[in-house]
Amino acid sequence: MEYKIHPKEISQxxxxxxxxxxxxLSNQFPSIETASTEIINLEAILNLPKGTEHFLSDIHGEYETFKHILSNASGVIRRRIDEIFSDRLENHQRQELATLIYYPKSKLSLVKKEEEDIVKWYNNNLVFLIEIARNLASKYTRSKTRKTIPPQFQxxxxxxxxxxxxxxxxxxYFEAILNTIIELGRADKFIITLSTLIQNLxxxxxxxxxxxxxxGPSADKVMDELLKHESVDIQWGNHDVVWMGAAAGSLAYIAIxxxxxxxxxNLDTLEDGYGINLVPLMHFASEVYEKDNCAExxxxxxxxxxxxxxLKTLRQIxxxxSIIQFKLEGQIINRNPDFNMSSRTILDQIDYQNGExxxxxxxxxLLDSNFPTI
Structure with a gap:
């Protein structure tokens, strides 16, 4: 790096x-040595390969799909496996290795049922996983890699x-570490930890x-997964804002x-994911629309x-x-005439006598004109 002004030339x-x-700055770098060390470190980092940026949008609570994309890094891991092992492993072997990284628990369960020499399999795949992790870690500083390693076996x-x-x-030394891991019965845990590290790297x-x-059915699980991620930023979407509004207590957003x-x-997300009791709503809907099939x-x-x-209960709910939402939205619009949204007061636009x-x-x-609560 070329400095326009030499430090000694800086005026008082x-x-x-x-x-x-x-x-x-002096609080962080109290001496010339510490400041120099940081400059050297930052200059060196600038010469490392740029890390992979992964963009995901419109998850909509689809946890399984989200988890799969996250696990394989949209193909980054498979491409890296091909680069490293193209001349050593057949295509199906590389695919097996990729699957092990994506879904280590499931893959280990299958392997232990089918593999005759499990010790040899452990040895081979531990070496493969370490090589992949080492390759991916090469674009980071040791400090950053250390922070990425899960605490188990760090x-x-x-x-x-x-x-x-x-x-x-x-x-x-290398072989002794791997052999001891296997002998102590910790190979499964170690493989799972290495797979997680590879996904993160x-x-x-x-x-x-x-x-x-x-x-989608599991937005709560998506959020839990994101909380585990080492480096993530979120641009909230309109659907996210609705859920935030509901969490903040907005009646209209709760209804939406x-x-x-x-x-x-997808009521399971609310009931199982967030522990919200929907039984009162179910009883209310079943009572009010007892004789209504609510087919629409x-x-x-x-x-x-x-x-x-x-199915009938869900239709009733x-x-x-829906009627509650229309009522709440109408109240908000009527309280705020400056919104100029009077055309969106749905229930006020209905001719109840003619069902239009x-x-x-x-x-x-109207396809449905039974409104007992209006």
Whole structure:
């Protein structure tokens, strides 16, 4: 790096002008040595390969799909496996190795049922995994890699990543570590930990671009997974804002979340994921719409897994919360005439006697005109 001004040429006036800033810096770098070390470190980092940036959007609560994409880093891991082992492993072997990294628990369960020489399999795959992890870690500083390593086996993994097993004095050391891991019955845990490390090293930073929540069945699990990630930033989407509003206590947003969840047969996220009791809503809907089949309020997804009674109850919930949402939205619009949204007061646009709704001056026949709560 070329400096425009040599440190010795900085004037006293410049020092005084930037005194507050320099004072703050001196807390972190109290000596020339510490400041020089940081400059050297930052200059060196600039010459490392740029880490992979991973962008994901519109997750919509689809945890299984999200987890798969995250596990394989959108193909980054498989490409790295091909680069490293293309001349040593057949295609199907590379695919097996990739699957082990993506789904270590499931793959280990299958392997232990099918593999005759499990010790040899452990040895081979531990070596492969360490080589992949070492390759991915090469674009980071040791400090950053250390922070990425899961706490389990941290010291051992750091040793394996930084030892050259091809050196005469280190070969026995490397093999002894792997053999001891297997002998102590810790190979499964070690493989799972290495696989997690590889997944984390494959992506330097994860960017979520909107809509974690909405119609999918497990947005809560997606959030839990993101909390575990080492480096992530989120740009919230409109659906996320709705859920935030509901969490903050907005009645209209609560109704919207409930309506969308019932529309996509996704009430389990609220009940199981967040422990919200929906029994009162179910009782209310079943009582008010007891004789109403609510056919126009069938869920958009998952109804094939419901019994006839469950489907009817879900339809009733969907209809009940839809009417509640329209009422709450109408109240907000009426309280805020400056919104200029009077055309969106849905219930005010209905001709209940003739079962019609007027939209932009045109009259449309309603498919459902049973409104006992209006």
């Amino acid at each position: 006036e410049k020092v005084i002008e930037n005194y507050k800033f320099l004072k703050l 010291y051992i993994i750091e040793e394996l990543l930084n030892v050259n097993e091809n050196l005469m004095n280190k070969e026995a 494959a992506i330097d930073r994860l960017h979520i671009v909107g809509d974690i929540f909405d119609r 979340v409930l309506r969308i969840s019932s529309r996509y047969n 309020f069938s869920p958009k997804a998952g109804k094939e897994n419901l019994s006839k009674g469950q 969907h209809k009940a919360i 709704i007027i939209i932009e001056g045109k009259s449309y026949k």
